[in-house]
Amino acid sequence: MLPNLVVAQAHDSVMWDYTRKMFLGDALYQFDDRIRVSLPEFAEDSMQVPVSVDASAIDESIVKMITWADYNPIQHIFTYHPEPGMLPQVSITFKVQQSTPVRAAVLTESGQWLVGSGYVSAAGGGCTLPSESRMNDDWQSSLGQIRAGRFSSTDQPGADRYKFRIMHPMDSGLVANIPSFYLEQVELRSANGDLQVRLELSPAVSENPSISFDLLSSDQNYQLWVRDNDGNEFQRAL
Amino acid sequence: MAMNSNEHFEGVAMVFKHLRYALMGLVFCGSWVQANPLDYALTPKEIAPNTWVVTGLTEDFTTQNGGNIVNTAFIVTQEGVLVLDTGPSKRYGEALRQVISEVTEQPIARVYNSHHHPDHFLGNQAFADVDIYALATTIDLIKSRGEAYTENMYRMVGDWMRGTDVLLPNQIQTSGQEIIGGHSLRFMAFSGHSGAQADLVILDETTGVLFAFDLVFYDRALTTPDTPGLMQWLEDIEALSLLDFKTLVPGHGEVTSSTKPLEQMREYLKWLDQVLTDSAAQGLVATEVMRVGIPERFSSVALAAQELQRTVSHLYPNYEDAFFAESF
Numbered sequence: 169m170l171p172n173l174v175v176a177q178a179h180d181s182v183m184w185d186y187t188r189k190m191f192l193g194d195a196l197y198q199f200d201d202r203i204r205v206s207l208p209e210f211a212e213d214s215m216q217v218p219v220s221v222d223a224s225a226i227d228e229s230i231v232k233m234i235t236w237a238d239y240n241p242i243q244h245i246f247t248y249h250p251e252p253g254m255l256p257q258v259s260i261t262f263k264v265q266q267s268t269p270v271r272a273a274v275l276t277e278s279g280q281w282l283v284g285s286g287y288v289s290a291a292g293g294g295c296t297l298p299s300e301s302r303m304n305d306d307w308q309s310s311l312g313q314i315r316a317g318r319f320s321s322t323d324q325p326g327a328d329r330y331k332f333r334i335m336h337p338m339d340s341g342l343v344a345n346i347p348s349f350y351l352e353q354v355e356l357r358s359a360n361g362d363l364q365v366r367l368e369l370s371p372a373v374s375e376n377p378s379i380s381f382d383l384l385s386s387d388q389n390y391q392l393w394v395r396d397n398d399g400n401e402f403q404r405a406l
Numbered sequence: 407m408a409m410n411s412n413e414h415f416e417g418v419a420m421v422f423k424h425l426r427y428a429l430m431g432l433v434f435c436g437s438w439v440q441a442n443p444l445d446y447a448l449t450p451k452e453i454a455p456n457t458w459v460v461t462g463l464t465e466d467f468t469t470q471n472g473g474n475i476v477n478t479a480f481i482v483t484q485e486g487v488l489v490l491d492t493g494p495s496k497r498y499g500e501a502l503r504q505v506i507s508e509v510t511e512q513p514i515a516r517v518y519n520s521h522h523h524p525d526h527f528l529g530n531q532a533f534a535d536v537d538i539y540a541l542a543t544t545i546d547l548i549k550s551r552g553e554a555y556t557e558n559m560y561r562m563v564g565d566w567m568r569g570t571d572v573l574l575p576n577q578i579q580t581s582g583q584e585i586i587g588g589h590s591l592r593f594m595a596f597s598g599h600s601g602a603q604a605d606l607v608i609l610d611e612t613t614g615v616l617f618a619f620d621l622v623f624y625d626r627a628l629t630t631p632d633t634p635g636l637m638q639w640l641e642d643i644e645a646l647s648l649l650d651f652k653t654l655v656p657g658h659g660e661v662t663s664s665t666k667p668l669e670q671m672r673e674y675l676k677w678l679d680q681v682l683t684d685s686a687a688q689g690l691v692a693t694e695v696m697r698v699g700i701p702e703r704f705s706s707v708a709l710a711a712q713e714l715q716r717t718v719s720h721l722y723p724n725y726e727d728a729f730f731a732e733s734f
Contacts, residue, residue, distance in 0.1 A: 218691060331730075
């Protein structure tokens, strides 16, 4: 017997079986409300919807986190690969095409897939509207500029939050005559070059996206490196 | 599988039984629809000599309220009626014109649109035969966004919108004093709610009524899609509080003869600005700020939690920028 919550979450979208197979294949999984997926109730701007995933209530380390929106034409939002020291907390802005469940599937060290869900209502159109920068045409001068901040966490002693916004049109490829052009890889490395976190982004991520993640270790000089699907690389110290 | 005649008879009886219920359902539904037509049931209240206000609900747009969430007003003068805002739909505009004709035999002289948001001008079609005034910036904004607003209203309130289309104001209103039908009216342009010089405010110096429109929300959370900044809005509130008025008509919320709405606006704007600043300084992300608790002192302010979510979408990225280091 499946617990009620599992049944409810699995059935709240006709796309669930399709998207689950797309991202998890035939792997066994379990819904788990310890994975919190926070969204606004309504997407005021369907091109800039904030989502936060927090899997810190799970009592083991995670290997990978995949998020997607069931009803988006491009379902995948991001995949997160943390190294030790990273907290399983990620926030990002993305586009929604219509009201949709948003999923976060977490692979734990013991090999279990745990899935959390959220829901956002929307008037829609996010993925098939041209980005603002495409309408202004001045995006080239700011392409790849990164604004960033480091903040000490108030409720988690010893933890730091790294938050940054990077200028990029993030074209989905679903708008006529505008090919897909988007950031696809984000890496954070410590001063000695050790990889801390790797993030794969999809074109469903917002134009000029805001991204944040939380780290346990402090007083290190981190280097952020980002690459788009055209091979442009951007980096800066955080 | 064949049925014997007895079973067949029972089957037919069952069909009739179900049909009867179905018909009963039709009858009930029919009378329900008749008892609840799409009727705004507007009731104007005289708040000062010859000055009437139709107070809307302090709700969000729904298919139940038809978008009747806005205050409209009219002043009956010797030279005809001045109509201040026309409501969210053609149907509302027609209902407003109807109740005006029940109050006075004076013809409509002029219509004013206070700003470009859909609940304030989409009733214009009911006044197509008279001059409609608005600030020049407001006319431009209605021109560029009116159609999208209208579509969105159809989506949010449904059939109440039937037949509604954008009718642009045809006259530009400028700031300054005008005497119309024995009323000395002061027209002012502000920016806090709708953007640069896009908020019309009217002070009727003859009756002491200040029509603040959407610069003032009272016991209803303010909305921020077009504000140039909360501090700009606060400045405008300070300017309003220097005016000499007896009665205050907010764009949303009850009419009062006190300065309470201005105090509430001041407190609320300061609180919002503080929340957004503090959150950005702490590095909170948007989803966290959207769930900040509303202080007890604003418990009378309807929709505060919902509007906070919208405000975070509109304004938080700018607050975040202040705590980011530039690219290097």
